Amino acid sequence: xxxxxxxxxxxxxxxxxxxxxxxxxxxxxxxxxxxxxxxxxxxxxxxxxxxxxxxxxxxxxxxxxxxxxxxxxxxxxxxxxxxxxxxxxxxxxxxxxxxxxxxxxxxxxxxxxxxxxxxxxxxxxxxxxxxxxxxxxxxxxxxxxxxxxxxxxxxxxxxxxxxxxxxxxxxxxxxxxxxxxxxxxxxxxxxxxxxxxxxxxxxxxxxxxxxxxxxxxxxxxxxxxxxxxxxxxxxxxxxxxxxxxxxxxxxxxxxxxxxxxxxxxxxxxxxxxxxxxxxxxxxxxxxxxxxxxxxxxxxxxxxxxxxxxxxxxxxxxxxxxxxxxxxxxxxxxxxxxxxxxxxxxxxxxxxxxxxxxxxxxxxxxxxxxxxxxxxxxxxxxxxxxxxxxxxxxxxxxxxxxxxxxxxxxxxxxxxxxxxxxxxxxxxxxxxxxxxxxxxxxxxxxxxxxxxxxxxxxxxxxxxxxxxxxxxxxxxxxxxxxxxxxxxxxxxxxxx
Amino acid sequence: xxxxxxxxxxxxxxxxxxxxxxxxxxxxxxxxxxxxxxxxxxxxxxxxxxxxxxxxxxxxxxxxxxxxxxxxxxxxxxxxxxxxxxxxxxxxxxxxxxxxxxxxxxxxxxxxxxxxxxxxxxxxxxxxxxxxxxxxxxxxxxxxxxxxxxxxxxxxxxxxxxxxxxxxxxxxxxxxxxxxxxxxxxxxxxxxxxxxxxxxxxxxxxxxxxxxxxxxxxxxxxxxxxxxxxxxxxxxxxxxxxxxxxxxxxxxxxxxxxxxxxxxxxxxxxxxxxxxxxxxxxxxxxxxxxxxxxxxxxxxxxxxxxxxxxxxxxxxxxxxxxxxxxxxxxxxxxxxxxxxxxxxxxxxxxxxxxxxxxxxxxxxxxxxxxxxxxxxxxxxxxxxxxxxxxxxxxxxxxxxxxxxxxxxxxxxxxxxx
Numbered sequence: 001x002x003x004x005x006x007x008x009x010x011x012x013x014x015x016x017x018x019x020x021x022x023x024x025x026x027x028x029x030x031x032x033x034x035x036x037x038x039x040x041x042x043x044x045x046x047x048x049x050x051x052x053x054x055x056x057x058x059x060x061x062x063x064x065x066x067x068x069x070x071x072x073x074x075x076x077x078x079x080x081x082x083x084x085x086x087x088x089x090x091x092x093x094x095x096x097x098x099x100x101x102x103x104x105x106x107x108x109x110x111x112x113x114x115x116x117x118x119x120x121x122x123x124x125x126x127x128x129x130x131x132x133x134x135x136x137x138x139x140x141x142x143x144x145x146x147x148x149x150x151x152x153x154x155x156x157x158x159x160x161x162x163x164x165x166x167x168x169x170x171x172x173x174x175x176x177x178x179x180x181x182x183x184x185x186x187x188x189x190x191x192x193x194x195x196x197x198x199x200x201x202x203x204x205x206x207x208x209x210x211x212x213x214x215x216x217x218x219x220x221x222x223x224x225x226x227x228x229x230x231x232x233x234x235x236x237x238x239x240x241x242x243x244x245x246x247x248x249x250x251x252x253x254x255x256x257x258x259x260x261x262x263x264x265x266x267x268x269x270x271x272x273x274x275x276x277x278x279x280x281x282x283x284x285x286x287x288x289x290x291x292x293x294x295x296x297x298x299x300x301x302x303x304x305x306x307x308x309x310x311x312x313x314x315x316x317x318x319x320x321x322x323x324x325x326x327x328x329x330x331x332x333x334x335x336x337x338x339x340x341x342x343x344x345x346x347x348x349x350x351x352x353x354x355x356x357x358x359x360x361x362x363x364x365x366x367x368x369x370x371x372x373x374x375x376x377x378x379x380x381x382x383x384x385x386x387x388x389x390x391x392x393x394x395x396x397x398x399x400x401x402x403x404x405x406x407x408x409x410x411x412x413x414x415x416x417x418x419x420x421x422x423x424x425x426x427x428x429x430x431x432x433x434x435x436x437x438x439x440x441x442x443x444x445x446x447x448x449x450x451x452x453x454x455x456x457x458x459x460x461x462x463x464x465x466x467x468x469x470x471x472x473x474x475x476x477x478x479x480x481x482x483x484x485x486x487x488x489x490x491x492x493x494x495x
Numbered sequence: 496x497x498x499x500x501x502x503x504x505x506x507x508x509x510x511x512x513x514x515x516x517x518x519x520x521x522x523x524x525x526x527x528x529x530x531x532x533x534x535x536x537x538x539x540x541x542x543x544x545x546x547x548x549x550x551x552x553x554x555x556x557x558x559x560x561x562x563x564x565x566x567x568x569x570x571x572x573x574x575x576x577x578x579x580x581x582x583x584x585x586x587x588x589x590x591x592x593x594x595x596x597x598x599x600x601x602x603x604x605x606x607x608x609x610x611x612x613x614x615x616x617x618x619x620x621x622x623x624x625x626x627x628x629x630x631x632x633x634x635x636x637x638x639x640x641x642x643x644x645x646x647x648x649x650x651x652x653x654x655x656x657x658x659x660x661x662x663x664x665x666x667x668x669x670x671x672x673x674x675x676x677x678x679x680x681x682x683x684x685x686x687x688x689x690x691x692x693x694x695x696x697x698x699x700x701x702x703x704x705x706x707x708x709x710x711x712x713x714x715x716x717x718x719x720x721x722x723x724x725x726x727x728x729x730x731x732x733x734x735x736x737x738x739x740x741x742x743x744x745x746x747x748x749x750x751x752x753x754x755x756x757x758x759x760x761x762x763x764x765x766x767x768x769x770x771x772x773x774x775x776x777x778x779x780x781x782x783x784x785x786x787x788x789x790x791x792x793x794x795x796x797x798x799x800x801x802x803x804x805x806x807x808x809x810x811x812x813x814x815x816x817x818x819x820x821x822x823x824x825x826x827x828x829x830x831x832x833x834x835x836x837x838x839x840x841x842x843x844x845x846x847x848x849x850x851x852x853x854x855x856x857x858x859x860x861x862x863x864x865x866x867x868x869x870x871x872x873x874x875x876x877x878x879x880x881x882x883x884x885x886x887x888x889x890x891x892x893x894x895x896x897x898x899x900x901x902x903x904x905x906x907x908x909x910x911x912x
Binding site: 112113114115116117137138158159161165166169170172173182186187188189190192193194195196197198199200201202203204205207208209225226227228248251252254255256293294296297300301353354355356357382385386387420421422423424425426427428429433437440441442444445446447448449451452453454455456467 | 555556557558559560580618620624625628629631632641645646647648649651652653654655656657658659660661662664665667668669673684685686687688708711712713714715716748749751752755756759808809810811812813834837838859860861862864879880882883885886889890892893894895896897908909
């Protein structure tokens, strides 16, 4: 992974920059020593590490705007960081960039039940949002698996998902407003407590922009009434094809489950050993189908799901009868990553989306690749929305294995695109998938995205080296191709 | 002489836009033209019609996605989806009757006007929006040509995707000012098996607002919540017999579930709840369908030729105070609350000052769009909510990043972009 070369003109300013930052912020919140910076040298994509130029911890919007204005004036790069749980390297520092930690933006500002929304600073954790409104039986729907730690600002930057996306949407579908600071220190507020943008949907654009457009300081989200009940079915199958047919049949029956997860035999065995959820060890594929909503509806639809599974050759069928049992069904799935972590010194967690009907083909191709690369691969799959998470097992202490695992992962993602899918369903592009962007987008596609980036950050100073293979400044993004002439296509119908 | 360009290949579309740039000739971008009356009047002589990009390309019901030409008639899409038990969950309305040369009431059962691309470019959503999301939430990907004449694409053909900037969101509601869409992909959803409606009679806006918000905050999963003051309700065939205001709640799903939830809502709201003893009724599925269509289509608001229609998007709990403020200044205003109070539609006498409407909104309390008015009024009054300077500057830069020479619908949203 090649990051942009550190610019000597920035490195040379380090002492003067630190002096300015220390004049703005208390000294303890300007971190410049190696031991202090070590805490920020990577996010959850731990294969890549880099010490930042400096780290700062502002705790007001005014302080943050001041930091950005200093960096802007000095033409110094900036990387924003929430909790550092990105799996794609979105918060990976740069040697010539100031890292801005938003952990001190940790207050819930307003809970407005009358308008069913909550406003929080960007460093509040995802789970804290739901906890803040739990007593009144509300919750915030998107639930990425890192929800204990990840911040809502980071969720917005990455458009985070979770296991309930098919029914409840991703971050972008649950967001009403935000406040951000542009690189030049301008504070901009988008949306509010109402639905729909008044002009361009910049709120939608910012969501999933991976820290390239602005630094988010405040977020207003929709909160939902907790469903009356939730029940799950645990369905075992002798083949991936059988399981795939059941998923298609559930959707065809007009049922949109709250969660629809598929695990393969390896994961089932690994988690069973790890946490004893009672999964059937003979199943080649295991589905968890969760339904939530009014109790009468959930009971009725769960029966339908069970019938569909039986008709399609399920080898084991269990429907949860109480909350403890439902949680037990999920226990294995939620332990999948630590369980695999116990069986392999290292693993890469990939993230692509495919049209669901392509799953058997994709699994077969992955099995062939596994033999070719000499590395094991196992899969958890958000089967409802086609979001695939292959885990590639490797050992970083074996020379060359990391590189081989990465090449394997890249080939899987290229396959996702080949079968009509996309490079990333919820983890983001970051640095991890940056160099694969051209498998999905051609030069004109990327140029348009980069021009949008330039509308917010003309000098390309905000989180450079992420998302785009090479970030051009606006002046370099090509000129209009002009064919001066007559009215084109004289043969076209005219009225 | 005015020319209507109707390309049907992307190369032609690119060529036309390159020609427009080279000749500094802006174009009015249209699908079927059903929404041409919305927005500021434009200084365009020529028209770029996308109606030639018509037809469903790929529809995979089990993947919940549909790809079609942007110019495909909405009626064709909806008929195809209906045959497969699916729908556009954001319930695009049809406001064509407001923009006919002489305003007429919509004809029941008539084919829906508009194109799929037009619905997305207007981010046009109906009563289910507060539960199911807006058009923008179902817009997964597109192919388009920008104001430089360059073909580009964004998004994808799967329901879960975070690869690159979410340009479909940005294009939704951009009113053709950023790029000419020629192919779009949307998420589709199953049609609920059964639809039930609970009507509560005689509430004022404050009572109705509280009721709708209580219902939407309950676990009964309400998918429609609207309040029709008596004068407005009187125009609905489905509910006019009441002779008073009507607050309507919609509940959808398996029939057994719907019956259970309607009973639950009654118990919550009326039997010993907020409105003990209030007058209420239920509607059958067919009558409910017609009622929600009329609400979304604005078929019930006074729409005489000269009346002006405003759309307000606001925090739902503020709707009653906003209504009171506006009606206090202009008693001839009619209104209805839709989307659980989050959208307020007003029908005002011609010339009702914009400040009177926008001034009623709380600070940071949403925005108001002049949805229908004469061309003269639309060139005098800001049609879209004026933006604070920093946001307006960002808007201009975003516009320029797609369309630096302003050849696509120039000035339709704002006079300076």
